[in-house]
Amino acid sequence: MPETGIEGKPELVFFVNGRKVVDQDVDPEMTLLTYLRTKLRLTGAKLGCGEGGCGACTVMVSRYNPTQRKVLHLAVNACLAPICSLHGAAVTTVEGIGSTRTRLHPVQERLAKAHGSQCGFCTPGIVMSMYTLLRNHPTPNMEQLEAAFQGNLCRCTGYRPILEGYKTFTKEFQGCCGGMAGNGCCRNGQNGQAANGQAANGQASNGHAVNGQATNGQTSNGHAVNGQATNGQTSNGHAVNGQATNGDTGNGWNEDVSKELFQVSEFQPLDPTQEPIFPPELMKTESSEQTTLKFAGERVTWIKPATFKEVLELKAKNPRAKLVIGNSEIGVEVKFKNCEYPLIIAPGHLPEINFHRYTEHGITFGAGCTLTYLNDTLAEAIHDLPEHQTRLFAAIVEMLRWFAGHQIRNVGCIGGNIVTASPISDLNPIFLSAGCTVTAMSHQGGSRVVKMDHAFFPGYRKTALTPEEVMVSLDVPFTKENEYFLAYKQAKRRDDDIAIVNAAFRVQIEEGTDIIQDIALSFGGMAPTSVMACNTANRLIGLKWDNDLLPEACSCLEDDLPLPPSVPGGMVEFRRTLTTSFFFKFFLSVQQRLNLKDVPPPYRSACSLYHREPPHGAQMYQEVPEGQAREDAVGRPIMHLSALKQVTGEAVYTDDMPPIQGELYLGLVLSKKAHAKIVSIDPSEALKMPGVETFVSAEDVPGSNITGPVVLDEEVFASEKVTCVGQVVGAVLADTQAHAQRAAKAVVVQYEDMEPKIITIEDAILHQSFFHPINKIEKGNLEEAFERSDQIIEGELRIGGQEHFYLETCAAIVVPHGEDGEMEIFCSTQNPTKTQMLAAKALGVPANRVVCRMKRMGGGFGGKETRTCVISSVCAVAAHKVRRPVRIMLDRDEDMVITGTRHPFLGRYKVGFMSDGRVLALDISLYSNAGNSLDLSRGVTDRALFHSDSVYTIPNVRAVGYTCKTNTASNTAFRGFGGPQGLFFAESWISDVATKCGISQLTVREINMHKEGDLTHYNMKLERCQVQRCWEECLKQSDFHTRRRQVDRFNGENRWKKRGLAAIPTKFGISFTSTFLNQAGALVHVYTDGSVLVTHGGTEMGQGLHTKMVQVACRALKIPTSRIHISETSTNTVPNTSPTAASASSDLNGMAVKIACETILQRLEPYMGKGSWDDWVRAAYFDRVGLSATGFYRTPGLDYDMQKNEGRPFNYFCYGAAVSEVEIDCLTGDHTVLRTDIVMDVGDSLNPAIDIGQIEGAFVQGCGLFTMEEQVYSPEGVLYSRGPGMYKIPGFADIPIHFNVSLLRGAPNDKAIFSSKAVGEPPLFLASSVFFAIKDAVYSARADAGLKGTFRLDSPATAECIRMACEDQFTAQFPAAEPGSFTPWAIKL
């Protein structure tokens, strides 16, 4: 316990949802999130990452600010808020604003009804971000709306429906008529109204001209959505997000097509006067409190000092004590970097560090001011003061736009950012270049002023302040008239991401000349600290700001900012190139401002700041046929059946279940080595730690330690050796999660390294480390075809893996029942049967003793198909050992290390083709990195082989699939299951064929595209092939040809920003390729009150399967959906289920449910003469008729034989097409998706809202795969990218600005339930249209640099890849070091 010499009251007082909480026994190490979930049992806020990176834990924290005399409402990450920091605050959680039992808040209702919640795990956080925004701005604008979600992630929806629902609160939406008041806006479909737009000189009768103009024309009976219908007619048609100028855009959309997925008129209005009031008691407390608080925990003491003097005294006595304000640094250090800080001082409330003051030279900010406060104050100053004075302020405000999300900026403070001294701090380079000064104070030394200059950061995470000193304030100066200031940042993702490199430049030009009087150039991400390029500055002073300056500056920067090839963080050439590219942008911007010499028009594109217009979209689907019974829900866009519970936080996920008496928590001991012998495991220190019950390892497995979902090639606990980092070696059971995890870290495992260590695909090829057999699909005569070909290309390409990043990590609760070895497993899994079977095997009991129950998952995407069994089996063994219930929910970093990802693939291909673009022959070898066990990898490689033709009929093919065995975590299923990888190679080589032939990409794709009746390379005949229809409709809908010309024009006019356009078709085979899995069961009970309980083999992970199954039962039984319920999936109701995977679950389970329902209906038939459903049921019951039935279905006709290359591997195909347009910044590698149009074939949709949600969600997930998500591994096989901080999935700002989705009309499918088609996986690949549009844009940049011909672009096309592919004078300055001459920091698997 640290010696503080300070007494304090140990009483925490705060409010939660209006209820006062007084706690005299708080643990300072506990976060608000844990407190809410475990102590208050408010489980609405979720744990998605624990590091402030996902927003699932967002709550609103309100405080009274005595200086401002007002209550401030802030969105905050509960996972980073220490519970002690909440003293005097009022916390509002999702449960506090509305519920299904009382009344939903409009924020909850609109999200649910707009289909903005799929798995629902992100939903409470999204609701609370929106709620907080509305508490501060009851009618926000679109920009505020989008900014509110910078700190929230959703892995399911693709964000569009969330924004669409919440748009209804905005000024822009409510503009013309006051919006919701008076029951809906005029744009809500009233005849003849053109909302948010004009219907000048024309009619918009019976239709909508929403957000756009219908000028001089008619939009009668049609829609001109988000666009213009000028001088023309869109009668009976749509001009969607585009222009229908002087003509008819018909598009063939008829009146049976709807674009309304929800009804705005149904929304309750928002009434801001009805919100709960801030507890008056807290106003008093905050303004008058002068009491020191002190909370002493097991390892940490937390002091909230009453005075600043106390802070200085405490620091003098305990120089190593940490001041904590926002805890956004310290929280992460403690949780993920094992830092321990026994004494925490929390001075955030003290006025001495919480103020701003205008001075003669600028503004002084207290060090405790939050970044939000800094931003708002500077924005005000920019508004009030002359432009030249506020150029530095403008640079800070612009940078803060890209600094974390609201939740972090609301708590993180200026002092925290400076004193942390992170080498990638976004503000420090600005403060350095501005020459800001810091005032510091200590008990002994009093106050002193320190300039932020090259000496301020003397080393990694060090500042010029002494440990006893407290930073009090920062002076931010005004700029002068002849002074210019700009700052830049490049990150992996635009929103909420730390910088790869950032820079801040200040230059002062001598009055009336172009001579540099003073200049400062500072950088982040280029050294262990933020650095100033002092030599460059010295060299440039006195020079002219003209074109000769640039080469001089670039050459000096090269010397000032060296990076060794193996530098931590990697990306050496990219980082170095960014330094000069940023300077180039600054150079041109100043040149433009100076007006000395005009910047050539094409070069001006280097200067523009990023601006994104608000997103728009249209979703179109076929309405149900006229005459369909009203209660028949099939084909209607009904809301996800759990949506209302998800938006209120009432939906229960595994870890939301209340603790069970005697429950213990499981902490995992994971391998730190990729390939090593286990020499010893010593848990003795762990066993002495508080709360620890026991240690569990291979010795405790009562049944078999050998396990595996497909073949038995894994162990429950590693016994003699480990074969990857992250393998489970042992586990500690303790009373709480914190105790279990701490103790697990104290278990000492000694290893002896083993050789070889096979990490990459190339390593596997070198060591011939493959799982056998090596499958092959062969057709035609390759050799002969190559001979006949006019041209041949050969190449190699890579597509990286992808982390599932389901928002809910793997979780399980195992309850031993003590009788006959019975055990109940609650598990977040797509595969209850495998969970049951593998636990039974480990326990050594028959499967009939183990029940697996699954209510819902917070996302799965394939990641919970088999790898969850690793966790549930370990839990089962542990529960068996102690005979007590055991719980685990993996932390995000554990989940990412343990559970595997999408398979990285390497493809080597040779393609023979004629000069007119016809492809004759394809010889391709696909190598997948499977990791250390087989898992589902053979199926993944096979699916890649099946999809390696994309949508092209190739007469001669050899496709060989190598499943590489490596020392990395076992990779597994992920939406698409190898399909997207196979398709990616095909679309890449066909693009190259077009380039080689000098013909358009469209033409080459079209002449090779499948036609009805064609045979695939595995000799399956294509029947009802819809690819051409999707393709043509998509080209038309997107107005491809016009936009091609526009893109080319744009590229001709701009050198440093380029646009690209690409159209990509897709075909995806539906069925498990393991034929036996294509079966499903259902159990339907009808109770005597007429209510129906449906159970089937599929699991609900957000994809809306249960909703669709209720729709199926509704039609089959002819009763309303309200009579039907699905409660969970369990192995004791429907046995031997297949995993919910392969997009086939609606097809399979839907048929099983239908069959069961039909059986019941048949039994009821004799009673149907009179009365209602309830009467029939009662009569049947009294007649002793069974009111429960099972249904079983197996897909007929699946009989593919790979040896013979004949038969049908798939039941049918799904088709689609997408056109995407992007803009790239050639100097930074940044990209924006300007527009995407998708036409997708889903047969007769069972539920268009769900299907469109799946398409959009898959597309955005695919954008992550193809452009952003990058796993970073060390050469030793250690995963670095273990959380949202380093692994970036797309955020709200990454979706296409215009995002249009239509479901192909009139394409019923005779092979699946009610003529529908699968939808989960097929659309994901369409996101490659963004990748190929980027490539198209890069082609243009390269052409400007004089580079012609094809080039290799691997997936993902990250900012680094884009920048380095746009070769120019800046990239040329930094050639890559010779491979093999150094050990890289990171490698590609």
Ligand SMILES: Cc1cc2nc3c(=O)[nH]c(=O)nc-3n(C[C@H](O)[C@H](O)[C@H](O)COP(=O)(O)OP(=O)(O)OC[C@H]3O[C@@H](n4cnc5c(N)ncnc54)[C@H](O)[C@@H]3O)c2cc1C
């Ligand atoms: C999800 C996430 C995203 C982030 N994104 C960014 C980003 O985009 N750009 C970026 O630059 N940073 C980012 N950060 C880092 C962080 O948010 C900032 O550095 C923030 O300003 C830290 O402030 P804090 O109040 O939370 O610090 P705390 O964690 O409370 O404290 C940090 C350190 O500062 C010290 N300290 C604080 N105040 C004083 C003082 N007055 N005197 C002396 N020492 C003091 C503390 O003792 C501690 O060592 C991010 C962090 C997270 C978790």
Ligand code: FES
């Ligand atoms: S759990 Fe708090 S931000 Fe992810």
Ligand code: FES
């Ligand atoms: S609905 Fe957003 S993560 Fe699932």
